Amino acid sequence: MDLTFGTPLSQSGRLLQLTTPLGEHQLQALRMHGVERIGRVPRYTLDVVVQDTEYDPEKLIGQPVSLAILCDDGSPAQRHGLVESVRYLGNDGGLHDWQLVFAPWFSLLEYRLDCRIWQDKNLPTILEAVFSLYEQAKGNYRLDLRREYAPLSYVTQFNESDANFVQRWCEQEGLFWYVEHSADK
Structure with a gap:
C-alpha cells in the first residue's frame, strides 16, 4: 500500500x-x-x-x-x-x-501501594474487596473457583502493590488467572 x-x-x-x-x-x-x-x-x-x-x-x-x-x-x-x-x-x-x-485493567493494581489487614475472611472475599476499589474492574472479572475456601485468620498487605498482593496470594493458594479479551473489554 x-x-x-x-x-x-x-x-x-x-x-x-x-x-x-x-x-x-x-x-x-x-x-x-x-x-x-x-x-x-x-x-x-x-x-x-x-x-x-x-x-x-x-x-x-x-x-x-x-x-x-x-x-x-x-x-x-x-x-x-x-x-x-x-x-x-x-x-x-x-x-x-x-x-x-x-x-488490561488489572495493570492499574500495579500503581497503588497499600497497607491492609483482613481477619477471618476467605481469599475470594479478599480478592473481591481489592477489585472493588477499581471502577474498571466492575463486570470485567469472574472468580471461577472449583472449591470452597476456608477463612484465613490473618492476612496482611504491607507497602505492597495491589497487583503483587493478589498475585502472591493466588500463588500461595494454588490459584491462577488469565485474561480473556474481546473487542470492547
Whole structure:
C-alpha cells in the first residue's frame, strides 16, 4: 500500500486494526509486540503512524483501545486494554511515528501501594474487596473457583502493590488467572 502525504490512512485489509477513542482511522498500527503469561499482566507495545500533526497523545493515556489481529483463518484475535504510555518516535515527512503501551485493567493494581489487614475472611472475599476499589474492574472479572475456601485468620498487605498482593496470594493458594479479551473489554 502506497502511503503518501495527503492520502488518508485506512485500516481496511490490514493485519492489525486499532480502535481508539480518537476514531477508527486516526492511528494506523504498524507492528505489535506483546507478552502474555498466566498469572501476570499482559502488556502490548504498538507502533503506530499518525498523519494529523495536531494529534495529542495525552488524550489517549488511560483510555481504552482495542487491537484486532487478523489470524490465518480470517478471524480477529482481540487484545483490549488501557493506554499506559505514549512515546514519540519521529517522523518521515508526512507521517508521525508513535509508540503506545497498553494493558488490561488489572495493570492499574500495579500503581497503588497499600497497607491492609483482613481477619477471618476467605481469599475470594479478599480478592473481591481489592477489585472493588477499581471502577474498571466492575463486570470485567469472574472468580471461577472449583472449591470452597476456608477463612484465613490473618492476612496482611504491607507497602505492597495491589497487583503483587493478589498475585502472591493466588500463588500461595494454588490459584491462577488469565485474561480473556474481546473487542470492547
